[in-house]
Amino acid sequence: MSMKTRVSAYTLSVALVCSTGAFAQQKAEVLHWWTSAGESASVKVFADQFTKAGGTWVDNAIAGGVNARTAGINRMVGGNPPTMMQFNTGKQFDELVSNDLVRDVDAQAKAGKWREIMPKPIVEAAVRNGKFYAVPVNIHGQNWMFYNTKIFADAGLQPPKTFPELIETGEKLKAKGVIPIALGGQPTWEHNLFRAVLVGNGGAEMFRQFYGVRKPDVLKDPKFRQTVELFGKMRGLVDPASPGRNWNDATALVITNKAAMHFNGDWAKGEFTAAGQTPGKEYGCTLVGDTPKEVIGGDVFVFPATKDKAALETQDKLIQVLLDPATQLAFNIKKGSIPVRLDVDVSSMDVCAQRSSAVLKDPANQVEAMELLSPPNYSGAIQDAVTQYWNTPSMTVDTFIEKVSNAMRDAT
Amino acid sequence: MDTISIRAPSVSPSGTKIRRSLRTRLPAAIALLPTALIVLVVYIGCMLWTVRLSFTSSTLLPKLDWFGVTQYTRLFANDRFVTSAENIFIFGALFISGCLIIGFLLAVFIDQNVRGEGLFRTIFLYPFSMSFVVTGVAWQWFLNPALGLQKLVRDMGFETFTFDWIVNQRMAIYTIVIAGLWHGSGLTMAIMLAGLRGVDKDLWKAAKIDGIPTWRVYTSVVLPLLRPMVVTAVVLLATGVVKLYDLVVAMTLGGPGIATEVPAKFVMDHLFERNNIGLGTAAATMMLITVVIVLAPWVYVRYVRPQGSHA
Numbered sequence: 217m218s219m220k221t222r223v224s225a226y227t228l229s230v231a232l233v234c235s236t237g238a239f240a241q242q243k244a245e246v247l248h249w250w251t252s253a254g255e256s257a258s259v260k261v262f263a264d265q266f267t268k269a270g271g272t273w274v275d276n277a278i279a280g281g282v283n284a285r286t287a288g289i290n291r292m293v294g295g296n297p298p299t300m301m302q303f304n305t306g307k308q309f310d311e312l313v314s315n316d317l318v319r320d321v322d323a324q325a326k327a328g329k330w331r332e333i334m335p336k337p338i339v340e341a342a343v344r345n346g347k348f349y350a351v352p353v354n355i356h357g358q359n360w361m362f363y364n365t366k367i368f369a370d371a372g373l374q375p376p377k378t379f380p381e382l383i384e385t386g387e388k389l390k391a392k393g394v395i396p397i398a399l400g401g402q403p404t405w406e407h408n409l410f411r412a413v414l415v416g417n418g419g420a421e422m423f424r425q426f427y428g429v430r431k432p433d434v435l436k437d438p439k440f441r442q443t444v445e446l447f448g449k450m451r452g453l454v455d456p457a458s459p460g461r462n463w464n465d466a467t468a469l470v471i472t473n474k475a476a477m478h479f480n481g482d483w484a485k486g487e488f489t490a491a492g493q494t495p496g497k498e499y500g501c502t503l504v505g506d507t508p509k510e511v512i513g514g515d516v517f518v519f520p521a522t523k524d525k526a527a528l529e530t531q532d533k534l535i536q537v538l539l540d541p542a543t544q545l546a547f548n549i550k551k552g553s554i555p556v557r558l559d560v561d562v563s564s565m566d567v568c569a570q571r572s573s574a575v576l577k578d579p580a581n582q583v584e585a586m587e588l589l590s591p592p593n594y595s596g597a598i599q600d601a602v603t604q605y606w607n608t609p610s611m612t613v614d615t616f617i618e619k620v621s622n623a624m625r626d627a628t
Numbered sequence: 629m630d631t632i633s634i635r636a637p638s639v640s641p642s643g644t645k646i647r648r649s650l651r652t653r654l655p656a657a658i659a660l661l662p663t664a665l666i667v668l669v670v671y672i673g674c675m676l677w678t679v680r681l682s683f684t685s686s687t688l689l690p691k692l693d694w695f696g697v698t699q700y701t702r703l704f705a706n707d708r709f710v711t712s713a714e715n716i717f718i719f720g721a722l723f724i725s726g727c728l729i730i731g732f733l734l735a736v737f738i739d740q741n742v743r744g745e746g747l748f749r750t751i752f753l754y755p756f757s758m759s760f761v762v763t764g765v766a767w768q769w770f771l772n773p774a775l776g777l778q779k780l781v782r783d784m785g786f787e788t789f790t791f792d793w794i795v796n797q798r799m800a801i802y803t804i805v806i807a808g809l810w811h812g813s814g815l816t817m818a819i820m821l822a823g824l825r826g827v828d829k830d831l832w833k834a835a836k837i838d839g840i841p842t843w844r845v846y847t848s849v850v851l852p853l854l855r856p857m858v859v860t861a862v863v864l865l866a867t868g869v870v871k872l873y874d875l876v877v878a879m880t881l882g883g884p885g886i887a888t889e890v891p892a893k894f895v896m897d898h899l900f901e902r903n904n905i906g907l908g909t910a911a912a913t914m915m916l917i918t919v920v921i922v923l924a925p926w927v928y929v930r931y932v933r934p935q936g937s938h939a
Contacts, residue, residue: 282900293689307903311688401795402881457774459795459884593687596902600708600886607797607885619707626702 242530245274246517247291248302249284254486258550265543271533292317297520299527300534305341305352305513306587312518313344319519319528322347324535333557335512335576337584342516350516353538354553357572358481358511358585359412360501362467362488367394367476375477375502379417379446382477382504386453389476397450398475400466401458403603405480407595410447410602411586412479416505417443420583423511427598428589432621444605444613451609459607470499485552485568496567508575513585514556590627597623675916682913686905699910709911712889715801719890720869722805723812727865728858730809731816736846738817739824749821753814760811764878767807768794797887800880804888807875812868816861823857824850870919891915 244266250259256277263273276298278284285308288301292312303309312318325331325348331339334352342350363375371392376382386396399405415423418439425434434440455475458466467487469475478484488499495501503510517538519531537543544555545564554562554569554576562573575581586595601619605611685695703709734752738745755763770776771794781789793799827850835845873892876882882889891911898908 286900315689402883455774456792456795457772460768460772460880591687592902593898593904593907596897596904600706603883604707604885607883607887622705 395475396453398469400463594627682910735820
């Protein structure tokens, strides 16, 4: 409720400012949901660079992705859009493109050779009908395993390389009284763990079949069944207080030497950094699986369609700022992600970011995130099935497969 | 024991009187017009719009095609919706009856002219001033086996003490009920207390002279007198049941698994997170139908049934 009033009050004030200051310099109203300490520090990099380039950055941060997207879409449909708006890579803005509510930026993309310098999954995430409709700004890896180096050293164990190995190592750690896996027991994170197991054990192709093609054939693959069984065995490696836990509380268990391993996206680095820990020292990061497959997504900005010449110029300037190599580096160091341009030198970044960048240099290791492959109603239905399976140890693999095939049938 | 209705003097059907009543009523009608329009367009209109959308294949944006009852078939084949429906009935029954019983007992307790009545009243009513989000987060911590009650008791030396309802699929919904009771009982107490204070002192004196035990006076004399208060409390509590959402989101996020999902959360998730307007509005329509079914007998008795038979 208060969110709405705030937004409308904001809209009103922007309208007033715009009408009185028509001759003012280029003013960009940016709607995003980067509100945490680390996030707002990173978005400030963009704001500062844009101000340096002669523009005025009007920051419209709305807490919570869902709230922000709802507010932004309502404003676009209502004909009063912001200058630039954040989205996650994925299908969130598909219908905005098909309803001509966002501007195509393919000319800028051709000039900047985006198709060559960005990983293919990210390019595909921003392209609709052969044209760029969004500007990607970073790459987040979603299936990293963070581990506590001290616990592994004390136990005389090596961090596992594959998932069957992980189960064995986990049992040994459990016998020593450590929590083997720290999990935020909320549907989102249970689902995130499932995806890490699926891509690590089942492989990139199975991941794409499952989330992208969505044909039930993939469910009959024995490898898929084995993956689901492995995932089920991991229940025993999680502590009983996991249900309902927030992801950052799970990360904290690794930071405080209570838990050994934690699967999360690279945004979890922010928690380690805030606790004064350095990657490669107190904690390590690795991709579990036969070969290192990295599931990637990220953030993009879309530019609402407008006929106003001045607004178009402002948008052009914003695009330049976003993809400037120095800005990219500064922004991504703060954000915990890696630059979307793989041609940027990352040697000044931490070891996890360098590793991520090195892995992604090989296109075979790039796996597009679920958000890029599935419509939200399908991924949501899968999430329901995964959280039921995870929390009901008595549920058989067959029941799970049946639920998934129903979801495949009903997906639109 | 019943409400006393005063019959309005019957108006003689002469023309002048009708004209006069029209003259006095016209401004009132004009003043009410905006409200009436808002009710018609916003409430009824949106309701019909929602029902219409539940028969479409809309995803992110509304689309006015015709999709038959497919969304409803999907809805009833959806484990999560079925669990949500079961949960709301469990929660509704336990929450309303629990609040009434606890609220009434607390009100009786305070009505004994206890010392420090104001203090107790404030303490009992205080939880109601918390939002459901704060309530949910507080109870989540309190019930978490690794942080809250269970750890506290175990640390005191009772190693085998177990109270892990919140992480137990079968019991988790009852933790929501507990938090709800903690939140809502105070309000029920306040309503009941107001009723108790309105009970005629002479009734008590008469009962005392007749030698009737106090508990008997409460159950057989006072409670029936409190009927309007009970109805008020039930209506207020029932609206809380239908819109139950924030408490669950703050406390369990619907988990473990889907054990504490509720219909309002199903609707919100599908409308705003899963871009599935069709399924979301179908669930919303089912909620509406359920509320109408529950309310229908009451509306019939209250408004439709002829006054004469209502003794």
